[in-house]
Amino acid sequence: MTSEMAVTLQTGRGRAKPKEWQKGVVAEIIVETPETNTLRISLPDPLDFLPGQYYNIRIPVEGRPRPIQRAYSVGSSPRPDFSVIDVGIREMPGGLVSPVLVRGIAPGDELEVRGPYGNFTWTEELGGPVLLIGAGSGVVPLMSMIRYQAAVGSSHAMHLLYSSKSHEYVIYGDDLAALESEHDWLSVSHTVTRDPRDSSARYPRRIDKEMVTEVMGESGASRAYICGPPEMVEDAERTLVELGMAPEAVHTEKYD
Numbered sequence: 001m002t003s004e005m006a007v008t009l010q011t012g013r014g015r016a017k018p019k020e021w022q023k024g025v026v027a028e029i030i031v032e033t034p035e036t037n038t039l040r041i042s043l044p045d046p047l048d049f050l051p052g053q054y055y056n057i058r059i060p061v062e063g064r065p066r067p068i069q070r071a072y073s074v075g076s077s078p079r080p081d082f083s084v085i086d087v088g089i090r091e092m093p094g095g096l097v098s099p100v101l102v103r104g105i106a107p108g109d110e111l112e113v114r115g116p117y118g119n120f121t122w123t124e125e126l127g128g129p130v131l132l133i134g135a136g137s138g139v140v141p142l143m144s145m146i147r148y149q150a151a152v153g154s155s156h157a158m159h160l161l162y163s164s165k166s167h168e169y170v171i172y173g174d175d176l177a178a179l180e181s182e183h184d185w186l187s188v189s190h191t192v193t194r195d196p197r198d199s200s201a202r203y204p205r206r207i208d209k210e211m212v213t214e215v216m217g218e219s220g221a222s223r224a225y226i227c228g229p230p231e232m233v234e235d236a237e238r239t240l241v242e243l244g245m246a247p248e249a250v251h252t253e254k255y256d
Helices: 098-103 136-152 173-182 209-219 230-242
Strands: 022-033 036-042 054-059 068-073 084-090 110-117 130-135 158-164 186-192 223-228 250-254
Touching: 022 084, 036 098, 036 110, 054 084, 054 098, 068 084, 068 136, 084 098, 084 136, 130 136, 130 209, 130 230, 136 158, 136 173, 136 223, 158 209, 173 186, 186 209, 209 230, 223 230, 230 250
Parallel strands: 130 158, 130 223, 158 186, 223 250
Antiparallel strands: 022 036, 022 110, 036 084, 054 068, 054 110
């Protein structure tokens, strides 16, 4: 999921040529946090996608001559059904698109979507252990990878380090807790930035070098996926390479 701006991909765009714009139907709206919703969209002409990919959504905006589009990551797994996608939307104050998608959409509404796009992807053939690092809505494509592994029944070790403003703003909080309890291959470490008294979080600060070093040592990861604000992504990537992870094994996606 992006912020209001389109996602910036480090590794290029697109594995498969997408079809033209299609009108998906919003089947369900899931409130994740006070500022983030999941839109569950049923696609009339679906394409199989890879965990971590994203779709473009465009809507008409008053005063603009053409529809405005933004890119949003898919948080669901392509297995068992890629004809329905869960798209994570975080509302950005003053944005042109995200406030409409979070506050102005109802079940049954149609949305123009196109995709999938992106090479920020993981499947079981790539192996593990895998370290996932996300901040805020950067957890959305990482959740797709976790859900995918649970759906296909593989068991590569995954450790998610996830930063949120507070417990109230943890996207997929209940789902992550359930998945961690059901699968011994998954470990989740939460860190919160605005509530140092939160006993449910492992760390009471932003993701930093010390934190990445610690979870890297615990996970023994050979591959990493980092998604979130540019500064966090770059710092975590630099730390992992300094710790000996091969640069080509560190995959990044930045949200503006």
